[in-house]
Amino acid sequence: MSETMKQIVLASRPNGVPTPANFRLEEAPLPIPAEGEVLVRVEYMSLDPYMRGRMDDAKSYAANIPVDSKMEGGSVGKIIASNADGFEIGDFVMGSFGWATHSVATAVGLAKIDPHAAPITYSLGVLGMPGFTGWYGLSELGKPKSGETLVVAAATGPVGSMVGQLAKSRGLHTVGIAGGPTKCKIAVEHFGFDVCLDHHAYATASELRKAIKEAAPQGIDIYFENVGGKVLEAVMPLMNQHGRIPVCGMISWYNEGGLGADAVERTLTAPKIWRTILVNFLSVNGFIISNHWNRMGDFHKEVGPMIANGTVKVQEDITIGLENAPDAFIKLLTGGNIGKAIIKVI
């Protein structure tokens, strides 16, 4: 066992899209697990859009990461030392281990993973937080009905692809939106969307709106909101009466703190939004999946077999090396990855 570990800390708060200078790779002494704790060697680390919010000062779900502290995030790893009952050396566990090669953790924050049931990386994507977010938001807030039309952006991402595949399996007409022809091809051919539109091909929200209108001739019943910005503006006027908008994220606004003057210019004005909500009797619901962990069992029960029988497909984008996490994260925020972004921590 080496006596040091590596970790990546927040070096400075980003202004807009993060740059490599906002991160710093550090060595630190290997922590020793106290009573009730385990020491984990991280194997795979998840990269998720929400992490961008944690880098800011603005109020969000959770406390922000202090400058010079370790970047946070979920990971899977193997226990290499244990002072906690019920956890053995060699057990695979998922937890909030941060951007690091090693971490100590208490039993409370650990979930055991069976490495024989599915690849352990699935716990970070299709069977983990992102897949669960898509399942919960669609099922509980989207309330899909056969014959309806669903639109979701980031269609090849771990949330969007889950939403699209579940909706399709429930008989909905599914329209994905993604950045670039490659992603759109994957959305249709791999994930089974009925249509996928490349938002890069449309300069303005109103051009994108025209294309969505053609792809969704019956209007939109569910817009699963995970990007904001141009897509949201394009979609809102196309919502059918009694439409549902689960809101789980707005990646397109994360890099501007949601406040940029530019954002005001190019998005629907506030009165327009509220008027649309009112006259179409829309139901708009913000949610974060961590408030609904109690439903994880239901999610696994439904989606586990769908992965096994091929109804739900998986796409992972694995980058090798902790030191490459900042670049991979920047790529994620600018749409450069395809599929669930994961770091293989070596």
Added chain:
Amino acid sequence: MSETMKQIVLASRPNGVPTPANFRLEEAPLPIPAEGEVLVRVEYMSLDPYMRGRMDDAKSYAANIPVDSKMEGGSVGKIIASNADGFEIGDFVMGSFGWATHSVATAVGLAKIDPHAAPITYSLGVLGMPGFTGWYGLSELGKPKSGETLVVAAATGPVGSMVGQLAKSRGLHTVGIAGGPTKCKIAVEHFGFDVCLDHHAYATASELRKAIKEAAPQGIDIYFENVGGKVLEAVMPLMNQHGRIPVCGMISWYNEGGLGADAVERTLTAPKIWRTILVNFLSVNGFIISNHWNRMGDFHKEVGPMIANGTVKVQEDITIGLENAPDAFIKLLTGGNIGKAIIKVI
């Protein structure tokens, strides 16, 4: 029986706040009820903010009123001729009779009223569409819990006063917002709000926000949205996590078609709204009460006795004469009335 009737038609579409020139009083031949129809002499006619939307071209709940056609609206009246089974001369009925002294109607669109159960005007306000809107939106979408805090504007209006009184009776801390000291006094002393703030006393949304924050020190759990504009902007940042926003109207924006550049300037930008919905897990639901008539019985069962025992108070603002309806309606849209606006049709 006179051989003619009077009615008010939409003379031209308003640009902003309607003016008397947008309306025209006309005489018309008294219609003769066909088979299955009745002829009604209108006694009281309701004035409601939603009527402003019908005067525009923009998409709203329902078809707009064509220029030169009769203004629409709900009324109560007495049957003076009947060709419909089950309806007798002398019966009191409620229906969509428009801005007119007389109307023919088919049985399908009529609801009989018992004039001995309550004053017949109550069918237009506290026991009619506005009261029902407040009850439904609060109960079904607001999901009030004892100890929570509610904010509602137009606190002395028929919707706001119902919402405030029901919330109070369910153990909530209630903050009303109204225009002017007289209305605020009525809100607290007559309708029992814990606090009422005069929005005229605060020049900007942020000043109003400060006052609301003092009046609602635990934050806001339910914002019943019936006005939009400055109040909405003041309230949004004060919403507690898991807050609920039933949206039934936005009177402050009706006169600008919801699109004015000025409205953009003085309201929260779109990204801010969506960010607030997301990070506070808000539930925002637009609704129109006409989709929920099947709950009218439940409403009357709960609220009827509350009116009888004085828990729910009534305030009506009755103007005499059909020809005064345009002025009274303009007064309503500019906050000049106190209580439910009704025309006594003579």
